[in-house]
Amino acid sequence: MPFELLIALRYLREGRAQTWLILVGVGVGVAVIIFLSGLIGGLQKSLVARTLGSQAHVVVRPREELPRLLPTHGGAIVESLMERPAQRVRSIVQWQHRLADIERIDGVTTAAPSISGAAMAVRGDGANAVTVRGIEPGSYGRIVNLDSLIVRGRLDLDGFKAVIGTELAHELGLDVGNRFRLRVGTEQEGGTSGVYTVSGIFDIGNKDLNARWVFVSLRVAQSMFGLEGGASTIEVKGERIYDAELIAQQINGSTGLVADSWMKSNAQLLTGLRSQNSSSVMIQVFVILAVALGIASVLAVSVVQKSREIGILRATGTRRAQILRIFLIQGSIVGLLGSAVGIVLGVGLNVFFSRIIQNPDGSATFPVMFDSVLYLRSAALAIGVGLVAAIIPARRAARMDPARIIRSG
């Protein structure tokens, strides 16, 4: 064992109460960082997962229809009132090619066609406005894991089968195997309607969507909205969720289609997450500062207490640099052991919050993130803080005049 490490360890062992106090101090600091980061990280992850559990990272749709100017005839001025046309459900032109283009973009893992349009779900006297979503279960399943959200029945969209949300099922009194009618447009305007059998009921954790969304097969939706062979939207999933906006911009740039990222559609959520992050960082900075001051003050006291021994060490041939290293090592060890205490404490608190405090359905009230990178980073931070905090006491120790110390007995 190197000389400096031997002395540093022995000093820490000797100053038992002092060492324990500072270890607990550093430990509590690291625990606060880990607990807070775990809690906030878990909360954010769960919020984002809940948001992205029901939607794609990027949704691509055709450009909006714009009003067209009436042609002028022989120079006659035609007075016209320009009105924005109502948006119909339209197909993306050559969507298969666009989908292939999108899948080639860096960071995109998969893309799936879908059709989204308004309809009425009718059963008996009950009628609810719904959004019909035509999907291919295979390709759409790679974007939103609909299968895992089914609470009754199963995800089966063969023929005229549909999967509806818990809220709609409740409102229309539907259950698996029951039938209901989906009507698009009015009969006077040439609308279509058909009877569908409920094959599954989903719960995506959002009451509004549970009441509104009705999933049918893409082929059925195509005929329902008169888009034979078409797709009104392409849903995209990327490798990293926070790259979604970048991917949306690239899709828009390369295909000319409108691409909305989840970040844009959930701007409020994102702002909330960012402010949460900022406050968490502020808390961490102050905790680190307190830890650093704690280590520095304990080591400063230790230097004073050990001044006689430092004098002996210097008199018996210990170099200034060695004395400096003894105290720097002490700071680092305090950081290392303190972070170990802190990790155990922090993870313990996280486990307590996630296991003990639970919702009636058994899910965690405070979803917590367990992240080994965070633990390693916290340990490295604590060691670094310990080292930096030890610099001033260590330099003071190294500068001590052995003659004066020995003279004073």
Added chain:
Amino acid sequence: MTDTPATLLRLSGVTKDYGSRVITHVLRGIDLEVTAGEFLALTGPSGSGKTTLLNIIGLLDRPTAGRLEFRGADVAQLDETETTAARGRGIGFVFQFHHLLPAFSARENVMLPLLADRGRRDREMQERADELLDEVGLADRASFRATDLSGGQQQRVALARSLVMRPPLVLADEPTGNLDSESGNQVFQMLRDFNERHRTAFIIVTHDDRLAARCDRVVHLVDGQVESDTRQGAT
């Protein structure tokens, strides 16, 4: 080099002043030559500058003026690291208040100068420490913590520590001052034995005239000056 090989230490006109506004002249032009293997007592009343002189000789302090040569080298020319190395390898210390590290065992305390010099523990240094502890009669106390030893035993450990680097010179500041007469006698006899056996030079600061009388040479300081320098037959 003008020194004879036997000259270990030479001080020429060494002075030491303390303070900036009110200057205290602690040492006033000390000339002293110590040869290898000498057994020298440094005596004088309190405040005569004995400890200051010892610190300067021990390279713990620097003179205000004058020249100090240790083993033929002008100490003023050495930088901090070289001074520490010269002190660590060339000079052993025995202090009045034992000055052992309480968190370490007797063996570890003896090994300290070797550890600092070599950077890490090895078998040879442990054997050397045990050998010395045996010589001071503490072989069975090697693993005792310093705080578990009596005053006399602690001073014997300090003596073993001062010799572990096999230095040509050991400085002892009142080595028996804090011990009862029996322990004091025992420690003094050990210094003498080491001196005779290893030809290690000793400079011993003492107030005790009887101990001084048992040294080969007595240098008496008064008011920072050498008042007398007497060579006498060993007892």
